[in-house]
Amino acid sequence: xxxxxxxxxxxxxxVMNILxxxxxxxxxxxxxxxxxxxxxxxxxxxxxxxxxxxxSEHQWDVILMDIMLPGIDGVQxxxxxxxRRNTTPILVLSALDGPDDKVTALDSGADDxxxxxxxxxxxxxxxxxxxxxxxxxxxxxxxxxxxxxLIINTDEHRVVLQDEEIALSPKEYxxxxxxxxxxxxxxxxxxxxHAVWGINFDNSTNVVDVYISYLRSKxxxxxxxFIHTVKGTGYLWKEPQ
Numbered sequence: 397x398x399x400x401x402x403x404x405x406x407x408x409x410x411v412m413n414i415l416x417x418x419x420x421x422x423x424x425x426x427x428x429x430x431x432x433x434x435x436x437x438x439x440x441x442x443x444x445x446x447x448x449x450x451x452s453e454h455q456w457d458v459i460l461m462d463i464m465l466p467g468i469d470g471v472q473x474x475x476x477x478x479x480r481r482n483t484t485p486i487l488v489l490s491a492l493d494g495p496d497d498k499v500t501a502l503d504s505g506a507d508d509x510x511x512x513x514x515x516x517x518x519x520x521x522x523x524x525x526x527x528x529x530x531x532x533x534x535x536x537x538x539x540x541x542x543x544x545x546l547i548i549n550t551d552e553h554r555v556v557l558q559d560e561e562i563a564l565s566p567k568e569y570x571x572x573x574x575x576x577x578x579x580x581x582x583x584x585x586x587x588x589x590h591a592v593w594g595i596n597f598d599n600s601t602n603v604v605d606v607y608i609s610y611l612r613s614k615x616x617x618x619x620x621x622f623i624h625t626v627k628g629t630g631y632l633w634k635e636p637q
Contacts, residue, residue: 411435411436411437412436412437412457412458412523412527413436413437413439413454413455413456413457414431414436414437414438414439414456414457414458414459414460414523415438415439415441415447415450415451415454415456415458415459415460416428416431416438416439416440416441416460417441417444417447417459417460417461417462417465417470417473418440418441418442418460418462418489419442419443419462419464419465419466420462423462423489423512424440424442426516427460427489427516427519428440430516430519430520431520434520439454443465443466443467443468444465444467444468444469444470444472444473445467445468447459447473448468448473448476451477451482451484455484456484457484457485457527457530458484458485458486458487458523458526458527458530459477459484459485459486459487460487460489460523461473461474461486461487461488461489461506462488462489462490463488463490463492463497463501464490464491464492470488470490470501471500471501471504474486474488474501474504474505474506475504475505477505478504478505478565478566481553483530483553484530485507485508485526485527485529485530486505486506486507486508487506487507487508487509487510487519487522487523487526488501488502488506488508488509488510489510489512489514489519490509490510490511490512491511491512492511493511495595495601498593498595499593499595499601499603502567502593502594502595503567503593503603505565505566505567507526507529507594508522508525508526508594509594509595510522541573541576541577543576543579543622543633543635543636544620544622544635544636545557545558545620545636546615546622548572548573548576550573553569555569555572555615557615557617558617562614562615563614564611564614565610567592567593567607568607568610568611568614570592571588571592571604571607571608571611572611572615574588574591574592575588575622575623575631575633576633578633579633579634579635580632580633580634581632582626582629582630582631582632583630583631583632583633584629584630585604585605585629585630585631587630588604588630588631589601589603589604592604592607608623608625608631611623620636621634621636622634622636
């Protein structure tokens with residue numbers, strides 16, 4: 397990791413409240429120093445248990461999450477945060493760099509994944525992107541999307557099909573919303589992988605197909621069909637006839 401003096405151009409006009417969940421003091425010192433020089437407020441939690449208390453007691457603009465923590469690990473804590481319907485952006489910082497590690501973390505509800513060691517400027521850029529995205533989503537709060545008998549309330553993250561509420565995991569919901577927002581256009585698997593899981597590799601992972609199957613089992617009932625497979629390319633969302 398390379399901590400350089402922060403250029404005045406990188407200073408944020410808005411102070412972010414950032415929770416750093418990290419048990420390695422070398423990394424936490426590096427991250428805190430850089431973020432505070434960039435004008436942000438940072439609180440450190442060296443265990444998931446302490447982080448859980450901070451998250452319950454305060455609101456955060458973003459959470460920086462290590463995976464390998466003593467006791468409860470970062471993946472378990474991320475799942476707990478999402479289970480409690482807390483939508484604070486979570487950026488995982490981990491030395492684990494395998495595709496399966498990234499998929500596991502992102503599938504648990506994390507929004508982005510940055511492998512250690514990293515350059516501070518990239519960390520700051522990732523944080524800014526996540527917070528911008530969260531603010532745009534909040535500004536659209538209360539907006540509902542409809543496709544046939546399916547209604548998605550983006551403020552409450554609620555999905556209703558024919559007056560029945562459908563329980564979706566964070567990644568299922570994100571996949572559903574992305575397909576619906578691109579209705580009538582074929583979305584390649586690689587595009588879905590990047591947009592929903594935040595990863596830019598294809599390799600042999602079938603996570604997109606698996607989650608398409610999950611979605612279909614929950615929203616395509618009584619002959620209703622939303623998601624169409626375009627062989628060799630990806631998927632297409634169409635208004636049911």
